[in-house]
Amino acid sequence: MSSTPGKNYLNEKSGLWSWLTTLDHKRIGIMYMISVLSFFFIGGVFAMLMRLELFAPGALFEGNTYNQMMTYHGTIMTFMVIIPGVPAFIGNFVLPLLLGAKDVAFPRVNLMSWYCLMVGAAISFLTLFFGGVDTGWTFYTPYSIQTNGTVLMVLGAFVMGFSSILTGLNFIVTVHKLRAPGMDFFKMPLMVWALYSTAIIQVLATPVLAITLLLLASEKLLGVGVFDPALGGDPVLFQHFFWFYSHPAVYIMILPAMGIISELLTTFSKKTIFGYRAIAFSSVGIAAVSFFVWGHHMFVSGQSELAGVIFSFITMLVGVPTAIKTFNWVATLYKGSIEFRSPMLYALGFIFLFTIGGVTGIILATLATDVHFHDTYFVVAHFHYVMVGGTLMAITGGIFYWFPKMFGKMYSEFWAQMSFLFVFSGFNITFFPQFILGATGMPRRYHQYLPEFTSLNQISSIGSWTIGIGFLIALGVIIHGLLKGEKAPKNPWGGLTLEWTADSPPIHENFETTPVVTAGPYEYGR
Amino acid sequence: MSDSSSPSNKHHHAHHFDSAEHEFDASKFGIWVFLCTEILMFGGLFVGYIFYSGKYPEIFEAGSQFLDWKLGAINTAVLLLSSFTIAISIRNIQMKQKKAAMRNMIITLVCGLVFMGIKYKEYTHKFHQGIYPGKYFNYQPHGAEHSSKDANSHGESKGEHGKVEHMDSLPENIALYFSFYFVMTGIHGTHVIIGMGLILWCLIRTRNDEFGPEYYTPLEGAALFWHLVDLVWIYLFPLLYLI
Numbered sequence: 001m002s003s004t005p006g007k008n009y010l011n012e013k014s015g016l017w018s019w020l021t022t023l024d025h026k027r028i029g030i031m032y033m034i035s036v037l038s039f040f041f042i043g044g045v046f047a048m049l050m051r052l053e054l055f056a057p058g059a060l061f062e063g064n065t066y067n068q069m070m071t072y073h074g075t076i077m078t079f080m081v082i083i084p085g086v087p088a089f090i091g092n093f094v095l096p097l098l099l100g101a102k103d104v105a106f107p108r109v110n111l112m113s114w115y116c117l118m119v120g121a122a123i124s125f126l127t128l129f130f131g132g133v134d135t136g137w138t139f140y141t142p143y144s145i146q147t148n149g150t151v152l153m154v155l156g157a158f159v160m161g162f163s164s165i166l167t168g169l170n171f172i173v174t175v176h177k178l179r180a181p182g183m184d185f186f187k188m189p190l191m192v193w194a195l196y197s198t199a200i201i202q203v204l205a206t207p208v209l210a211i212t213l214l215l216l217a218s219e220k221l222l223g224v225g226v227f228d229p230a231l232g233g234d235p236v237l238f239q240h241f242f243w244f245y246s247h248p249a250v251y252i253m254i255l256p257a258m259g260i261i262s263e264l265l266t267t268f269s270k271k272t273i274f275g276y277r278a279i280a281f282s283s284v285g286i287a288a289v290s291f292f293v294w295g296h297h298m299f300v301s302g303q304s305e306l307a308g309v310i311f312s313f314i315t316m317l318v319g320v321p322t323a324i325k326t327f328n329w330v331a332t333l334y335k336g337s338i339e340f341r342s343p344m345l346y347a348l349g350f351i352f353l354f355t356i357g358g359v360t361g362i363i364l365a366t367l368a369t370d371v372h373f374h375d376t377y378f379v380v381a382h383f384h385y386v387m388v389g390g391t392l393m394a395i396t397g398g399i400f401y402w403f404p405k406m407f408g409k410m411y412s413e414f415w416a417q418m419s420f421l422f423v424f425s426g427f428n429i430t431f432f433p434q435f436i437l438g439a440t441g442m443p444r445r446y447h448q449y450l451p452e453f454t455s456l457n458q459i460s461s462i463g464s465w466t467i468g469i470g471f472l473i474a475l476g477v478i479i480h481g482l483l484k485g486e487k488a489p490k491n492p493w494g495g496l497t498l499e500w501t502a503d504s505p506p507i508h509e510n511f512e513t514t515p516v517v518t519a520g521p522y523e524y525g526r
Numbered sequence: 527m528s529d530s531s532s533p534s535n536k537h538h539h540a541h542h543f544d545s546a547e548h549e550f551d552a553s554k555f556g557i558w559v560f561l562c563t564e565i566l567m568f569g570g571l572f573v574g575y576i577f578y579s580g581k582y583p584e585i586f587e588a589g590s591q592f593l594d595w596k597l598g599a600i601n602t603a604v605l606l607l608s609s610f611t612i613a614i615s616i617r618n619i620q621m622k623q624k625k626a627a628m629r630n631m632i633i634t635l636v637c638g639l640v641f642m643g644i645k646y647k648e649y650t651h652k653f654h655q656g657i658y659p660g661k662y663f664n665y666q667p668h669g670a671e672h673s674s675k676d677a678n679s680h681g682e683s684k685g686e687h688g689k690v691e692h693m694d695s696l697p698e699n700i701a702l703y704f705s706f707y708f709v710m711t712g713i714h715g716t717h718v719i720i721g722m723g724l725i726l727w728c729l730i731r732t733r734n735d736e737f738g739p740e741y742y743t744p745l746e747g748a749a750l751f752w753h754l755v756d757l758v759w760i761y762l763f764p765l766l767y768l769i
Contacts, residue, residue: 096542101542102541102542103540103541103542104542105542105552105556106552106553106556107540107542109556165563169556169559169560169563170556172555172559173552173555173556173559176552176555177548177551177552177555178542178543178552203559203562203563204562204563204566205566206563207563207564207566207567207569207570208566208567208569208570210567211567211568211569211570211571212570214709214713215570215571215574215709218659218709219660222658222659222660222662222705222708222709223659223660223661223662224659224660224705224708224709225659225660225661225699225701225702225705226574226578226660226702226705226706226709228660228661230661231660231661231699231701231702231705232578232582232585232698232699232701232702233578233702234577234578234581237574237577241570241573241574244570509541509542
């Protein structure tokens with residue numbers, strides 16, 4: 001196809017309809033960006049309201065309302081923000097660019113995955129008009145069968161699962177079939193390895209969630225009783241099924257974020273990544289191990305002691321590939337020429353927070369200590385350190401990193417750094433006290449607490465406002481950059497991966513001529 | 527459907543592939559990955575089945591007595607035949623035998639209809655007996671026999687009645703077996719219907735001369751899907767009928 005000067009994927013066609021029917025992976029990525037950021041805003045509002053309630057318990061909401069807000073916060077943030085956040089949004093935009101391809105393997109399937117997310121989200125939000133759902137995002141039986149609204153919510157999650165499956169399927173085939181000439185598996189950027197490992201989890205784990213949710217819905221609609229003890233069923237089986245998906249799902253959330261971090265760290269330290277193969281294989285390793293650790297969510301659910309010991313052991317194994325990544329990242333920084341640009345700040349923040357989240361995960365994986373920490377705020381703090389301190393920091397860093405490529409504009413570096421300052425400090429103010437709260441015995445998921453927990457809870461709530469300000473600044477930076485940003489060059493950061501050889505923003509087919517790859521992705525000083 | 531005016535089986539590959547073969551390879555790979563997700567989904571049900579049949583073998587043994595293995599066997603044979611004919615239809619397309627390909631697709635569709643017809647018979651018969659999944663199960667060994675005789679004057683399940691009468695006391699929670707029966711065969715039946723829809727679509731496209739030796743990817747995909755549906759049934763049949 002011809003490449004008219006001044007034409008790019010953004011202005012090639014215009015009108016809302018051209019977006020809603022687009023098959024261009026970059027446009028679909030941008031549509032995912034808009035949806036994911038909107039959901040993030042809604043989920044964030046629920047979080048702020050919960051923290052507000054916990055600032056002065058009983059002053060604002062009743063227990064039921066609080067439980068519903070907690071459920072919507074969890075459901076929105078997992079199914080609509082973090083799971084599609086990296087693969088479907090950032091991955092969609094960058095994967096073909098990183099591979100030197102013109103598009104993903106199945107562009108129509110790609111568009112369909114976006115519609116699946118939208119339809120599923122709409123169905124989930126419908127529950128708000130039918131009295132809401134207050135089961136928590138885990139939908140544990142038997143309670144979830146007794147309440148109304150579960151079926152709709154579960155149906156929504158089912159449809160959103162298709163979105164995830166289709167994205168994963170598309171990425172696996174794209175990585176196998178659409179690499180640029182000369183790019184063998186070990187010349188792929190580490191982001192691609194991460195997305196590929198994620199895609200494997202999406203494809204293999206999500207169907208199990210689908211059948212679990214179908215069984216849950218038929219439990220409610222047809223009374224099948226598979227999870228109902230009164231009919232001979234077993235509620236613990238639901239937990240097994242649910243975590244068989246939902247534990248690998250946390251690696252759907254973190255693995256691609258780790259991929260982003262690998263890209264950011266090399267580019268901004270201008271140094272070949274340390275241990276390329278180790279990082280690449282550790283992604284696949286985490287994906288593989290992720291399927292055998294689900295039982296650590298159920299140490300106190302009455303599974304056998306032997307199962308508990310085995311799951312505890314395998315869970316600790318996850319620490320190995322994760323530590324391999326972290327040490328390699330730190331080694332990459334060593335003697336690099338580090339530039340503290342905003343994406344780099346987010347990447348460094350990731351390493352700091354994710355390490356805390358990871359190490360507290362080992363504490364929770366230990367059988368004896370988990371009995372003490374189970375269902376306390378310690379767990380809440382732990383997974384927020386990983387999901388927010390890890391994944392959301394990586395997503396924000398990734399947005400600032402690829403923003404010039406996405407829109408051909410630069411943004412205000414100063415304010416981007418300010419957003420980091422607020423998010424990072426606010427995050428620690430919010431969640432570090434929760435480790436102490438949990439360790440001293442405050443259970444999670446309650447709208448009230450004993451008086452001795454007051455001051456730490458209030459500190460935590462103040463922190464949540466700081467995070468809120470930080471993300472609002474980041475949003476402002478994005479909008480300001482879109483409207484008033486200077487024109488971005490092809491390669492503002494001096495990155496060596498293929499996307500930086502394309503125009504900013506890229507043309508419809510990404511590259512004028514298909515790139516031919518001769519060297520590894522990070523060969524600085526070549 | 528309407529654009530049969532241009533009988534050309536020259537398929538232009540999409541812009542991001544190098545060649546038609548490249549596109550075919552990628553598509554086939556994608557379909558296989560999709561089939562993996564199907565296996566994982568049914569896998570959840572099979573795990574549930576294994577778990578409960580190990581826990582309450584008596585329920586599953588008693589429950590299977592209510593099924594007519596002959597009907598299950600007929601359905602197995604019908605699906606196996608249909609898998610064969612759909613595979614042959616691909617060969618026909620590769621050999622440019624349009625008529626034969628369409629005939630084989632139609633046989634496949636008829637097999638699918640027979641399968642669903644027999645399933646419908648089995649379902650309605652169970653409903654007349656009051657056999658529903660889980661908490662709606664209200665089978666009464668004697669009362670139900672009358673109602674089933676009234677509703678079903680055909681002697682299609684004589685063998686079943688003979689067995690059922692001997693069972694004076696059904697094991698507790700036998701409804702759990704029927705939960706699995708209905709959910710597993712229900713989801714499988716849904717797949718049969720989807721598969722028939724796909725094959726019908728391929729049939730129409732074949733009639734419109736859209737497929738030829740150079741391009742038949744959708745038919746390849748539909749056939750792979752159909753084989754999977756067949757394969758799942760081959761596991762369901764012994765697990766549910768032949769205990």
